[in-house]
Amino acid sequence: MNEFLTQEKSIYLQISEMIENDILRDIILEEEKVPSTNELARLYTINPATAAKGINILVDNGILYKKRGIGMFVASGAKEKIRKCRREEFYDKYIKKLLAEAESIGISREEVICMIRENSK
Amino acid sequence: MFCACKSGAEVEEGMKGYFRSMFYWAYCMEILFFSMLGAIVLVIFIYIFITGDMDQVFQYTITYIPMFGVIYPVSSGMNMANMQVPLALSNGSTRKETACGFLVTMHAAMLQFWIVSAVCCVIIPAEHIPDDYLEMCGLLFLAGCGIGNGLGAVILRFGNKVGWIVYMFAMFILIGGAVAVSLLLGKDTVTAILNNSPIFVAGMVFDVLMSVAYYMGIKKYEVRI
């Protein structure tokens, strides 16, 4: 949770990703409470509205749910949901760029696959 | 358009603003007044202690009270316009409240000096006090108040540099004029003139005009760094 924010991506997206990462890494477990909007705002010196936006994305996606008067909690099955979502995004987010870069410097797909096989530990 | 009548609560809010303003200005002015008074009294006591020459003490007191009573409003008028008015306005005081606060406390100070001169007339043996002393003091204090307001108005409207120029000019004319008048007309004529109530009225009109000028000066004043 205590990473620095970067300038390369919208702050609220970074907030929601950070919470998702923590869920994946078991830093926050399912049915546990996540930091409140104000706590996040204080931690990262950001506007509470921005923190709220990040949290709301996770609520909309069913990762978090609200317990009235208490706060935001991680939903059951959230970890699996996040994994599934990231699997679907994996190709677009990472592989597409990799292949585009490989193409621009003349490395064929077969060569890329060989690189992966040879360097797998 | 919106209803022009204010509710009771709104009027109360408005009055609170005036009271706050008055309180603050009175606080500032009275501190100055009493420290000046205290300094005078202290000097007098030291003088008495050193020389024991009561005649000189009376003489000095009679002269200095009116002098301070003129210096105080003149320098306050200028000082307040430079320091206090911007401070009040930048803290959210309205111009009416500021003008009101300043003018009321200025006139209160004028009255206070006059009371002091009256007290002197009571304490000090009559032979040291010139005729019409109280009237003369009253007139001087009125003039001082008016000049202070006028100079304050000039500073608010035209800035400090112009204010100082007008100040020098006014002092020159006043002092020069006073000297010339007393030389040319002689003491008796001056006393006779002073006895005439119209000059008092003229003094009050002058003060009122200068107070209005002060308010006009604040109206156009722009709060800047």
Next chain:
Amino acid sequence: MKEERLIGKGIIKTYGKKNVLNNVDIELEKGKIYGLIGRNGAGKTTLLSILAAQNPATGGTVTCNGMPVWENREALDHICFSREINPVTGYGANGYKVKDYLRAASVYMPNWDKELAGRLVKEFELDVKKRISKLSKGMLSMLTIIIALASKADYTFLDEPVAGLDVVMREYFYRTLLEEFAESGRTFVVSTHIIEEAAEVFEEVIIIDKGNVILKENTEELLERAVHVSGMAENVDKVTAGLKTFHEEKTGRSKGVTVLLGKGEKIPENIGVSLQQMSLQQVFVALSGKREE
């Protein structure tokens, strides 16, 4: 029910022949932190001064919760403008002390929080007996900040509050501001030149350039629609055709330009250009930076 807003309509301010504010319309909502950014002389201080009824506008109106603000005690009780304090006045060195300034503020601000002021004075390590003329620029800023925060006014304006503060104190200021905001939900408008640090604190950003408000938008939304497109000049032109572009930079065959996407607009992909997300400072410079003649 009165609308809780501070609204400026058609504000014009001229000094002699010089037009400092041209027909500015601005609406400040309750419970937001706004950033006001603009170059020196753009009109930030003048605008704030007029909104706080400390200077008269040449034209236009300013209302707070439906009431006009000019000379209106009831409206002014909701507003605090904490401007830069000058160590030198027209009369010479500013002989007032810190405590004089604090006392004046406590008299005039109806909701003045004495405890908060005392706490901040201690945390900033400010000597209340010190004369204004003897304070450093940083300490003057701290006093401005204390007055603004302790005023507890619904609409609080801070004019360049971090000028003169070192980076540690600046961070402390942002944190304290956010804490106060979280607790009270007051509206703050902060004008600053140090844009990048403060960008995350502003919910909305207002950009003023040469007396005009050229932009007022939610910070995140603005940054999501600002893209820096660069690459081969023809490709850049192809991809940005019909879109709003700013601040063109050319180097040899390559070209870089800032694009502000409108609703529903997108940059076509796969045309061999680099797309980069921009920081608030970069967007600001693109919109109102110095034009190369």
